[in-house]
Every structure is written in C-alpha cells, then in structure tokens.
Amino acid sequence: MLCFVVALAASGQEKKRKPSAYNQQKQNKEDEKFLEKQWWLGFKAGPNLSKAHVVKTYSIIAPTNYEASTIGKKYDNFNLVGAQATIEVSFYFKRFLFSFQPTYQNSRFAYSNSFVWSSESDLTNRVELNFEQEQKLDHAILPLIIKYDIYGNRLRPYVQLGAYSAILINATKSVTSSGIDNAAGGENVFQNEPIIVGAKDLFAKSYWGLLGGLGVNYNLGNNVRLNLDIMYKYGMSNISSTENRYGSDRLSGVGDAMDDLTLDNLSVSIGCLFPMRFLSSGFKSLDH
Numbered sequence: 001m002l003c004f005v006v007a008l009a010a011s012g013q014e015k016k017r018k019p020s021a022y023n024q025q026k027q028n029k030e031d032e033k034f035l036e037k038q039w040w041l042g043f044k045a046g047p048n049l050s051k052a053h054v055v056k057t058y059s060i061i062a063p064t065n066y067e068a069s070t071i072g073k074k075y076d077n078f079n080l081v082g083a084q085a086t087i088e089v090s091f092y093f094k095r096f097l098f099s100f101q102p103t104y105q106n107s108r109f110a111y112s113n114s115f116v117w118s119s120e121s122d123l124t125n126r127v128e129l130n131f132e133q134e135q136k137l138d139h140a141i142l143p144l145i146i147k148y149d150i151y152g153n154r155l156r157p158y159v160q161l162g163a164y165s166a167i168l169i170n171a172t173k174s175v176t177s178s179g180i181d182n183a184a185g186g187e188n189v190f191q192n193e194p195i196i197v198g199a200k201d202l203f204a205k206s207y208w209g210l211l212g213g214l215g216v217n218y219n220l221g222n223n224v225r226l227n228l229d230i231m232y233k234y235g236m237s238n239i240s241s242t243e244n245r246y247g248s249d250r251l252s253g254v255g256d257a258m259d260d261l262t263l264d265n266l267s268v269s270i271g272c273l274f275p276m277r278f279l280s281s282g283f284k285s286l287d288h
Contacts, residue, residue, distance in 0.1 A: 044271025
C-alpha cells in the first residue's frame with residue numbers, strides 16, 4: 001500500500017514537471033524568435049589617417065627649360081592624424097545588421113614642392129624655395145552599411161561593406177615657405193610665417209565613396225555591447241573644386257593650385273551599443 005502511494009505521488013510530480021518543461025521550451029523559442037530582430041543605438045569615436053590620390057595635377061608655375069615633374073607635388077600619405085565621431089543606428093536580423101552611421105569627420109593631408117631659380121653662367125647664383133601645404137577638412141559623412149556577424153556569443157567579430165556620401169562643412173589650408181638665397185653672394189637661409197586661409201571654396205561641396213572593414217563586439221552581459229571598429233573609406237569622386245581652383249589670390253601668389261584628388265581614409269573607432277528592445281526588465285538579451 002505504501003509503495004502504491006509513493007508511486008502515485010511520483011507520477012503526479014512528473015505530470016506537473018512536464019508542463020513546466022514544455023512551457024520553458026516554448027518560452028525559449030519565443031525568446032529566440034524575439035532576438036532574431038533587434039534595434040541598436042550607439043556612439044563611437046576615434047582617430048583616422050588620410051591618403052590623397054592624384055587624378056590630374058595643376059600648377060601656377062610652368063617651367064620653360066626643365067621638366068615640370070621636377071616641381072611636382074609630393075604627398076605625405078597616412079601621416080597626419082584626424083578624428084571622427086559617429087552615432088550608430090542599426091537593425092539586426094539573423095546575423096545581418098543594416099546600419100546608418102552619420103559621422104562628423106575631420107581629415108588631414110599634406111604635400112610639398114620646391115622651386116629653384118639659377119643662373120646658367122653661374123650655378124652658385126641661385127634661389128631655392130620650399131613649400132609645405134596642409135589641408136584640414138571637416139565633412140558630414142552619411143554611410144549606409146551592411147554588417148555580418150561571423151560567429152560567437154560574448155565576442156562577436158563581423159565584416160562590413162557599404163557606401164557613403166560626404167558633405168563639406170569647413171576647410172582650412174596652411175602654407176609654410178622656406179628656402180635658401182645665394183643670389184646676394186652669400187647663403188641666406190630663411191623661413192616665412194605660415195599662411196593660413198579658409199579654403200572651403202577650393203573643395204567640392206560633396207563627394208562619395210565605398211567603404212569596407214572589420215570589427216568586433218564584446219557583450220558585457222548587461223544588455224550593452226562594447227565595439228571596436230576598423231573602417232577603410234575609398235573615395236570615388238573629386239574632392240577639389242574645379243571652378244575655384246585658382247580662386248585664392250594668396251595661395252596663387254605662392255604658386256599653389258589644388259590638384260584633382262580623391263581621398264581615402266582609414267579610421268579606428270571605439271564605442272558602445274545599447275539594444276532598444278527587451279523582453280523584461282531582468283532579461284539579458286546578449287545571453288542568447
């Protein structure tokens with residue numbers, strides 16, 4: 001009789017556990033279905049480096065007795081550090097993430113060139129001028145990006161591709177000139193004060209390009225992701241103004257004219273992302 005009572009009680013407990021396990025399994029499926037879609041909002045910032053590609057070169061000075069290539073501009077690529085700050089709005093669906101990331105980007109690049117005047121009868125009677133030009137550009141970058149989570153749970157690496165449009169906000173240009181003057185019979189080394197001018201009219205109002213990169217998200221476990229993002233922007237259109245190439249009298253006076261250029265940019269950003277959809281106040285969406 002006692003064995004019968006114990007077996008009956010055990011059977012009743014089993015019947016009670018089965019619905020609980022079933023409900024839990026059903027709840028897990030609903031959670032996973034919910035997590036297939038997610039909105040993310042975040043912020044990131046970091047440094048960048050730029051590279052200018054010359055499409056066609058221009059100059060104020062045209063040499064008559066030597067090759068023009070000897071006075072050509074020499075560009076310093078990936079040498080000057082700029083910065084960017086980004087607001088990210090992204091929609092996640094089954095490992096794919098569709099992202100809009102409006103960005104304020106400050107980029108810098110520089111080039112140099114030299115001119116030499118000398119007497120044909122006396123080569124020591126010569127004047128050498130050296131010019132260093134630095135450009136600082138501020139753009140509003142409007143990219144559309146597709147990301148793909150490769151694998152992982154707490155640590156999630158991803159690849160990304162997209163396209164962007166850049167709208168010019170401001171631009172400045174500084175020119176530093178130095179040289180050696182031997183024309184007076186002795187060697188006179190000099191350096192002039194930099195010329196700093198607003199150069200917004202010398203650049204195109206907008207340009208566009210393609211982008212790609214890698215990154216990784218780290219799940220903190222409290223519904224927040226830390227983000228490390230590496231992105232390369234490849235410019236596809238001219239950043240220089242073809243209409244105002246010779247529009248600055250001060251720059252023309254030192255022999256400078258903007259080349260036709262496209263601009264590449266390599267950026268590294270660190271930030272954080274916050275999910276916009278939750279199942280409950282205690283649910284950690286990144287645990288699944």
